[in-house]
Every structure is written in C-alpha cells, then in structure tokens.
Amino acid sequence: MSNLSVNTTQNVNLDYKIVGLGERIVAFLIDGFVLYMYIILVNAITSAMGLVFDDDWTVFGLRALIFLPAMFYTLICHILFQGRTLGKYIMKMRVVKIDGSPVHWSSYIVRWMLRLVDIWLFLGAVGILSILFSDKKQRLGDAASGTVVISTKQKTKITHTILEEVKDDYTPVFVNVTQLEDKDIRLIKETFLIAKQTADYKTMKQLRLKVESILGTNSGLYDREFIDTVLKDYNYYTQNM
Structure with missing residues (x-):
C-alpha cells in the first residue's frame, strides 16, 4: 500500500492512501456509464429534432454540438469539483498534487490531454502498466502533471x-x-x-x-x-x- 503525506495549513501531517488500479478502473467505468447515458439522451433528443427539421445536416450539427461537452467531461469535472469526477466522488477519491499544494487548472489539462496515450490509443495498456509499475500509482498524465489520485476515506481523526x-x-x-x-x-x-x-x-x-x-x-x-x-x-x- 502506497501513502502520500500532505502537510495542512495547521502544520498537521496527514497520510492518505494512494488509490490502486482496481479502484481507478471502477471509477472510470462509472464515468463511462454516465457518458453512455448522456449519449442515449442526446440521441433521443436529436432524433426528436429530426421530426422538426427537414435538413439532416442541421440535426447532425446540433447533435455534434450537444456531444461536445462529453469530450471534455473529465477535464470540466476535475476543474469544477476539485479533482473529482462523478466516478471518483462515488469511489471517494480525488486528484491532488504530490506536494499537497492546490492543483492548477493547467495540470488538469495535461492529465486530460495524456488520456489519449494512457487510455485511448492503446486501449488503456499504457495507463495500466504505468500505474502498476509506478511507486505512486501514477499514469503518464499524473507523472507529467505532478499529480496523484488519493483516497478520501480519511482514517485520521x-x-x-x-x-x-x-x-x-x-x-x-x-x-x-x-x-x-x-x-x-x-x-x-x-x-x-x-x-x-x-x-x-x-x-x-x-x-x-x-x-x-x-x-x-x-x-x-x-x-x-x-x-x-x-x-x-x-x-x-x-x-x-
């Protein structure tokens, strides 16, 4: 089990558990399910629009426009919800800087961009291997942005x-x-x-x-x-x- 020590503003050292591969995959699947339901909803809405608009290209353009937020789902969630997506929230985990400082939006962008290599180009193989063989369970996006995923199931009273x-x-x-x-x-x-x-x-x-x-x-x-x-x-x- 890997731990991350974070020093609070009250000069108290808190040890957090670094989340392993299994929990991260579950959070990823939850987020995937959320996006899947979003896609079904968008398809239903745009199909109904097809009954209003005679031009198929108009419907296609509206569908692409509504789909756009899904492409930035993890980036938007991490920035707005302080290192959490819905999947991470349910699994009680979040993204933090290794040194305990606040995560800047630019770090989230780096993590999001490298999802292309970690997850999509090689069907997750790069991300899985980098998490398995990293001391702090980091994928390439984490290593490049100086972040780590920790469990918020804090045992420190x-x-x-x-x-x-x-x-x-x-x-x-x-x-x-x-x-x-x-x-x-x-x-x-x-x-x-x-x-x-x-x-x-x-x-x-x-x-x-x-x-x-x-x-x-x-x-x-x-x-x-x-x-x-x-x-x-x-x-x-x-x-x-």
Whole structure:
C-alpha cells in the first residue's frame, strides 16, 4: 500500500492512501456509464429534432454540438469539483498534487490531454502498466502533471491532530492564547489526552499550572475545563485569522 503525506495549513501531517488500479478502473467505468447515458439522451433528443427539421445536416450539427461537452467531461469535472469526477466522488477519491499544494487548472489539462496515450490509443495498456509499475500509482498524465489520485476515506481523526471542533458561535476566553505555537498546542493536547485516559489528575494539574504560567493568567477554572478551553481558543483564533 502506497501513502502520500500532505502537510495542512495547521502544520498537521496527514497520510492518505494512494488509490490502486482496481479502484481507478471502477471509477472510470462509472464515468463511462454516465457518458453512455448522456449519449442515449442526446440521441433521443436529436432524433426528436429530426421530426422538426427537414435538413439532416442541421440535426447532425446540433447533435455534434450537444456531444461536445462529453469530450471534455473529465477535464470540466476535475476543474469544477476539485479533482473529482462523478466516478471518483462515488469511489471517494480525488486528484491532488504530490506536494499537497492546490492543483492548477493547467495540470488538469495535461492529465486530460495524456488520456489519449494512457487510455485511448492503446486501449488503456499504457495507463495500466504505468500505474502498476509506478511507486505512486501514477499514469503518464499524473507523472507529467505532478499529480496523484488519493483516497478520501480519511482514517485520521480530529483527536489525532491539534485541531478542535469549534462552533461558529463560540466565544473565546483567553485572547493571549495565540502566543502559543502549533508545537506547544500539539504537546498540550497529547499530554491532556493521555492524562484523561489514565485518570492522571496530578499530571493534568501540572499541565494547567504550566500553561497558566505561560499565558500569565489565573483563570480559576478546573484543570480539565481550562485545558479544553485553551485548545478551543487557539483553534478559534488560528482558524479565523
């Protein structure tokens, strides 16, 4: 199993599973079915138009015009839906840059153009072989655009990061909590969680006293309530800056 490590804006490393050949083929078939249904619909509409227009060339031109979006289906979907087609959405996967940066539209164009080599010219043989023998399961289009297809079935829980769930109407208590850094919050949260799980109240008290000394405050809150508030305050300010 191949993984891709992405660093978030909160300086949290998240490991994503890189999607293998089987799942990508299923997503491709789903997209193919969508296009097939679109073609049937277009044929039905243009056939009905044939009853209105006597000129067959007019009907042919309208059919070709309506078919045009199907040719750009994957390109349009990837750009509009942040690296997803309907097939990728159903299979819970998306296209991302290897370095974790946002995918530029030009990268999607490169991937789309190389589908001609990866899929159509050689009946998918080039794409299949390149995915099978690539460390990051990339077809030629991925390699050329610096992208990779990852699974969005994320196993990383919020409790494993420095992030905290903060409601929109949350009111922070400690304004000077921003003098702490991500590494400080990560250490505080890890110590806090361990102390809660082991019912280590002595460590929790020492942690509260230490954080209070750093912030220069005497809150009067209980140990658990104080640390929980500090974590939420930090996330409130850093997420809304």
